[in-house]
Amino acid sequence: MTRRPVHILGFNSTHDASAALLRDGTVVCAVEEERFSRQKHHYGFPTRAIAACLETGGISFPDLDHAAFYWNPHEGLLPFAGHVLRNLPKSLAYFDHQPGILRRFLGLPRLLRREHGFRGRFHFLSHHRNHLASAFWPSGFPEAAALSVDGTGEWATTILARIPAGGRPEILAETSYPHSVGKLWEAVTQHLGFKPNSGEGTTDGQGSALTDSSASSVRPGSPKPP
Numbered sequence: 219m220t221r222r223p224v225h226i227l228g229f230n231s232t233h234d235a236s237a238a239l240l241r242d243g244t245v246v247c248a249v250e251e252e253r254f255s256r257q258k259h260h261y262g263f264p265t266r267a268i269a270a271c272l273e274t275g276g277i278s279f280p281d282l283d284h285a286a287f288y289w290n291p292h293e294g295l296l297p298f299a300g301h302v303l304r305n306l307p308k309s310l311a312y313f314d315h316q317p318g319i320l321r322r323f324l325g326l327p328r329l330l331r332r333e334h335g336f337r338g339r340f341h342f343l344s345h346h347r348n349h350l351a352s353a354f355w356p357s358g359f360p361e362a363a364a365l366s367v368d369g370t371g372e373w374a375t376t377i378l379a380r381i382p383a384g385g386r387p388e389i390l391a392e393t394s395y396p397h398s399v400g401k402l403w404e405a406v407t408q409h410l411g412f413k414p415n416s417g418e419g420t421t422d423g424q425g426s427a428l429t430d431s432s433a434s435s436v437r438p439g440s441p442k443p444p
């Protein structure tokens with residue numbers, strides 16, 4: 219009897235919405251929603267990216283064994299609540315910024331089952347561990363030290379880990395919100411006139427072209443590249 223391959227769908231559903239399909243650990247398809255919507259850094263559920271992955275793999279939702287989401291909404295809730303309470307009323311602005319995001323995330327397993335016929339196991343994955351895995355597994359190293367630096371994860375902003383053979387990371391150190399190199403990078407991006415969570419790559423690209431003398435002339439609203 220031939221063994222049935224294991225299919226895993228990975229996806230996110232905030233900025234840069236995207237999806238990937240793995241068959242027995244090999245990437246069959248990976249695509250961003252913006253390729254279909256023509257909206258740069260598309261925000262929302264990646265309906266068409268998932269459809270494209272399934273079509274490329276020649277399968278449909280009920281054939282999936284696992285669905286993995288890039289964020290674990292159960293993590294970081296307690297420190298987040300403490301942060302909101304300590305910083306009232308300013309912290310209420312967070313809820314205007316991303317209204318209903320927690321409820322939307324928590325409703326994803328149901329959405330996949332009810333509206334798409336998904337029958338496999340759903341996994342909420344820790345954000346930084348995803349970054350570590352996406353660097354470690356394609357690297358070819360049998361073991362590694364790995365650093366994930368982000369704006370935020372569920373609460374941690376930077377994680378240093380040792381990844382032994384087998385790939386289960388051991389967290390050695392972490393920094394938590396609001397202490398964040400990534401947020402500083404977002405702030406510099408915004409200061410220069412680009413959108414945060416959007417123009418960071420442009421800030422990076424321009425930064426690599428700066429000399430000592432041109433760096434001192436960087437001002438908000440500096441000319442943007444074509």
Ligand SMILES: [Fe+2]
Nearest residue numbers: 345349368369
């Ligand atoms: Fe991230």
